Amino acid sequence: MKAESKFQIFDAVPDSLEPIRDFIAAFATANNIERKKIFKLSLAVDEIATNIMNYGYPLAGIDDGTIQVSIGYQDKQLKVVLEDHAMPFNPIEKGMPTPEDLMKPVEDRPIGGLGIFLARQSVDLFDYEYREGKNRNIFVVAID
Amino acid sequence: MGFSVKKEIFEKYTALTIGGSLDSSTAPQFGEEVKQVVTQNPQALVLYVEELSFMSSAGLRMLIFAKQKLGTTASLILVRPQEQLLETLRMTGLIFSVNIVDQYPE
Incomplete structure (x- = not known):
């Protein structure tokens, strides 16, 4: 059951979110990763995948986009890479809510902006690159 | 697993x-219920x-x-x-805007 790496291609539609999370959870569970880490990784991936589906492909005018999800476990690191060919978008360049924003009473908050924040906070390393016409969003979780 | 609301x-x-x-695929269904509820101004x-x-x-x-x-x-x-939901509420500071209880009514 223990695999070193695996990938699968999903249609870039919201109905793929649960299958993507399940794909990650199945791999991580087979590698005995603790539940809390699996949850946080799934949350991070879900947030970025949602952005690709809701903004990346629509803005590029592509209605049959896909997301390739790769997962691997090596040297005490669990690594997920999402690849898509939507509009180039670097989540790291997007502004994050400040600590002051997060302390604001909910009545004064803007309704957006939390997704990328959650994605970046939920993994040990988040990275992005644009290569050969593809966005590559990279998530790394350290395993003790 | 999907999503259910009653x-x-x-x-x-x-x-x-x-x-x-x-998630983003099921939130609209939840949103519709929430919209209906808030128009009735519950306590x-x-x-x-x-x-x-x-x-x-x-x-x-x-x-929000x-x-x-x-x-x-x-x-x-x-x-x-x-626990995972609590952690997400803590990370985003939303924990200060909701009441968390073990049962309701008490």
């Missing part, structure tokens, strides 16, 4: 029991979330929306959230 209207509060996964919106195993920012946005529409006098109550 609504019950009581004299003093409205309750939604939600289960499964609240409290009670969310039974014990069976809710996943919530992304799409779900959090619905909580609900709290904004309920105003400062009505409360948003979460009953028995799972």
Whole structure:
């Protein structure tokens, strides 16, 4: 059951979110990763995948986009890479809510902006690159 | 796993029991229920979330929306959230805007 790496291609539609999370959870569970880490990784991936589906492909005018999800476990690191060919978008360049924003009473908050924040906070390393016409969003979780 | 929501209207509060996964594919369904509830100006919106195993920012946005529409006098109550949901609420500071309880009514 223990695999070193695996990938699968999903249609870039919201109905793929649960299958993507399940794909990650199945791999991580087979590698005995603790539940809390699996949850946080799934949350991070879900947030970025949602952005690709809701903004990346629509803005590029592509209605049959896909997301390739790769997962691997090596040297005490669990690594997920999402690849898509939507509009180039670097989540790291997007502004994050400040600590002051997060302390604001909910009545004064803007309704957006939390997704990328959650994605970046939920993994040990988040990275992005644009290569050969593809966005590559990279998530790394350290395993003790 | 999908998503389920069940609504019950009581004299003093409205309750939604939600289960499964609240992500970008299921948040609109939850959002519709929340919109209906807040137009009736309940004194409290009670969310039974014990069976809710996943919530992304799409779900959090619905909580923010609900709290904004309920105003400062009505409360948003979460009953028995799972640890992962609590952690997400802590990370985003939303934990200060909701009431977390083990049972409701007490």
